[in-house]
Amino acid sequence: MAADNEPESEVFEITDFTTASEWERFISKVEEVLNDWKLIGNSLGKPLEKGIFTSGTWEEKSDEISFADFKFSVTHHYLVQESTDKEGKELLEDVIPQSMQDLLCMNNDFPPRAHCLVRWYGLREFVVIAPAAHSDAVLSESKCNLLLSSVSIALGNTGCQVPLFVQIHHKWRRMYVGECQGPGVRTDFEMVHLRKVPNQYTHLSGLLDIFKSKIGCPLTPLPPVSIAIRFTYVLQDWQQYFWPQQPPDIDALVGGEVGGLEFGKLPFGACEDPISELHLATTWPHLTEGIIVDNDVYSDLDPIQAPHWSVRVRKAENPQCLLGDFVTEFFKICRRKESTDEILGRSAFEEEGKETADITHALSKLTEPASVPIHKLSVSNMVHTAKKKIRKHRGVEESPLNNDVLNTILLFLFPDAVSEKSLDGTASTDNNNPPSESEDYNLYNQFKSAPSDSLTYKLALCLCMINFYHGGLKGVAHLWQEFVLEMRFRWENNFLIPGLASGPPDLRCCLLHQKLQMLNCCIERKKARDEGKKTSASDVTNIYPGDAGKAGDQLVPDNLKETDKEKGEVGKSWDSWSDSEEEFFECLSDTEELKGNGQESGKKGGPKEMASLRPEGRLYQHGKLTLLHNGEPLYIPVTQEPAPMTEDLLEEQSEVLAKLGTSAEGAHLRARMQSACLLSDMESFKAANPGCSLEDFVRWYSPRDYIEEEVIDEKGNVVLKGELSARMKIPSNMWVEAWETAKPIPARRQRRLFDDTREAEKVLHYLAIQKPADLARHLLPCVIHAAVLKVKEEESLENISSVKKIIKQIISHSSKVLHFPNPEDKKLEEIIHQITNVEALIARARSLKAKFGTEKCEQEEEKEDLERFVSCLLEQPEVLVTGAGRGHAGRIIHKLFVNAQRAAAMTPPEEELKRMGSPEERRQNSVSDFPPPAGREFILRTTVPRPAPYSKALPQRMYSVLTKEDFRLAAPQVCPGRQLLPGAGIEANLQEKPTHSRHVEAAGRSPARIQLGCNGNNATKNP
Amino acid sequence: MDEDVLTTLKILIIGESGVGKSSLLLRFTDDTFDPELAATIGVDFKVKTISVDGNKAKLAIWDTAGQERFRTLTPSYYRGAQGVILVYDVTRRDTFVKLDNWLNELETYCTRNDIVNMLVGNKIDKENREVDRNEGLKFARKHSMLFIEASAKTCDGVQCAFEELVEKIIQTPGLWESENQNKGVKLSHREEGQGGGACGGYCSVL
């Protein structure tokens, strides 16, 4: 058997596995795995350093094998060590295997966190065969025996010296039996697990008795037994520190007193104490028999006196955390299918017969005179009207948000609604932004959210808060509906939306933010047009020029301010140059005419010969250039601004352009489609520069395409001679074509490149059809952004370096996830989970600081030590208490226990502090300072020759742990193994099987120890 | 033929007007040089499939107009681009000087920070060179870009430029995959298996 991986056996053996039993196949699979993992032979590693089990890295490798149709997983667990000479992996004669040597190593007793086999046996490496399915178990004794014999055979056949364990019984019992074989020596790893502890094993002297009889040492007196003991005490009752963190009082927030900013604050912290228990481990690392007494009636093992103290804290599993809940609840909206209408009741948006959803209908309204602007806009006013509209369709009591809450929120979102001067639109440009260079501020860039001072961001927070505190989904739908109404209101009444950076949509922000910016662009343009119309219509005769200029300044975004430079005054009446105003770019009063050709005002400029036209729409004179034909100065025209675009529009556009394909016609069409702007600029240029040519245009527009060379003319003078570049001279190229088509028309009379009316209606429609779920998806980046900022802010109060690092990771992770158009829910959940974890971490730090009273600590040095101690508690599985029970931290811990004990015994709490005197005094008190230990661990070790006094001395060890629920004794039996003689079967070993377990069995347990069956023997005689 | 295409990569060509962006692209896609190429209006678009290291990649290349006035349109095309080719004309120093502006724009509008940038100095066939190769090299190093000099006219370096760029993109993890997996932060590794007792794992005594 196992011949398939031993090439030399091929020579004479016909490998016929047709008759092999399942069992044989199983063994050969085990051997195969051991071979694959190169666990053959003995390689002695370095002696184990102190604490390496905790500080080092453990890794594991797994494979699956089956016994008939029962699946087992085989796992190799090992401490990663710097590869000591791996090549020296040949069999070292006469050296006992590493694992047996490690039994005696005292450097890693009681590791704070380790695989139980490591804890029990001090192993640095082992292999476990366990049922693959979690619920499966090997229960029957015969099966256990079969497995253990398989292990034995596999080890023998392969020469593997790594201990090999089998997990038997139900997994929760952590029952393992195993074996390790070395040259002339073997270890049987056996254990006892009992629910009830026999009395004689609850103390050291009883355990020593077992140990001694177990090792059956032939010597008298016995060699000394070394002892390591650890008692663990649990503190659950934290007495004076009660946790409950008050959830923020939301009613106070919306009561009106507190400003809107408060409303944007996120909740933070754990609702329950995130630290549930403190475990104090008192350790006597190195005792020898006889030094101390610990028996039925008396014990020297006073925790206060223990030379080593270490502490760990048990964290509440998933403590409820406010911020985490807050974000999670919001995220849940993403999965809701209902539309706003369905949530609020049908046709909430159909107000006064207006079908917002129908764009064409909405468009037709535009031909009607614009609605009269309300000059003093107040939120309550707005809310009132909006309410009324809704009330028409459903009872007000159904409204999930009450008026106060809604008012407060709307005020927070639209602060301009209260201030007097808000209406001129300055609200949108006020610059109370936080330093926009700061890393935090620019986070929106990475998260694709929105700036933290923007309307979008605030809206996200409000919706989040509503969802959490004010009626969940219904509240969200309600607020959104109000918000959309407000947007329409602003569009119709020319009020700029506050809290948005001016200019075209910022593609680095979320789409919703871009849409709002787009709407603002539309409002700006419409407002400018309406203002212009008003001015010219209402005051035909005159207006103070400065006023007109100023008006322009406020109405028009930066990029349109050119008009300002025209230093204009009012020209002819509106009607004189337009009969369908929507078609045109802008309607600011014409200025050139009065300046230059005032007498002509009122005349309609019909198409005339270019040169004879009066110039129109000049922006300013170009520095030096003059027109090539007539030497007039060249004027730069007022041009139309290109259309602002949101990312979805751009996407659409580029898709259309890409669809045209790569053929020449496609390319031509593509260029034509994009030439509207070029044509418009050419027309503006022609209007501003009567008598100009394409060369003039190109010199302004694309100077590199006008090539000037110095040439010597016939008179021998050096003159500059210029011409169009070769590519501009190609006959009927798009530029020439466009130039020929272009008519001299100033920008303001051209067709609008950007149809603000249509775009605004598109945005409003888009907003109106967003379901709460869509909304939540749009705004989730903002919410995550806010949550990260919140966590950052809270961390800065505590200054926990590990948390800083995690926050950095969260940021970089989130920015990766959020940059993709449709991030997977799983990834979003993960981010939220990470944020919650950090929140819990900070809450834990706070809880611990309170418990250890770091703030109360007066001495600077002690305080620092204590703070370091507390932060170690958070980060490390177990922390050593410097000075044990006598150190600063130790005294605090002691006091915590005393208080808890006192409370449990109902002693009046007053005197306790006085009582903290000498240890003697304490001892006399009836209430002991510590509760009975929740766990007692003993490790007993010695080296004895076996079986005869002259035999080789072998390591012996026994580990026992005693907790409330159970008792476990793990005692590897190291004994001289079979000499590797041919024919020496397992049976021989079996006979040697010690009788040490008698004690245990006498104690009345059902043995989990395995007696090997005789079928093990048969196996070795396999053909 | 599309079946074995590994991925589609979006590449953008930018730079001052007249530096030869469209000519470089035409050379790459059609292997010709057309002196009668009109100045680009808006953006143009070409597709080519190439194979680098045995990986086939379909390149969707957007050629933008360098002309100032069209530039307001182009930022949108930076979105989602995995590679950017920034071109200057070695015979016109002003096109080299303007590179800083282009980088600024790139920084502002690029949606991802791991985008691969390549600097190309074009028209090396011409005699009146104004920008030394070393200057280009220095600039590229300073801004962590790939660098190559090329000529759309003579074909020098063109193929190579595109291939390098694609190779680099493919080597940049997370850039060409639509989603980058396994980058998550593991915060909750080996949480305490308290009370569970199923000991495949690691645990403490209590």
Ligand SMILES: Nc1nc2c(ncn2[C@@H]2O[C@H](COP(=O)(O)OP(=O)(O)OP(=O)(O)O)[C@@H](O)[C@H]2O)c(=O)[nH]1
């Ligand atoms: N000698 C030479 N001329 C070139 C080279 N590449 C381009 N040109 C010429 O340079 C001029 C401009 O080339 P284009 O490819 O149109 O430039 P572009 O960068 O696309 O310009 P825009 O579309 O305006 O941004 C054309 O006349 C080309 O013939 C080159 O490598 N060598």
Ligand SMILES: [Mg+2]
């Ligand atoms: Mg071009």
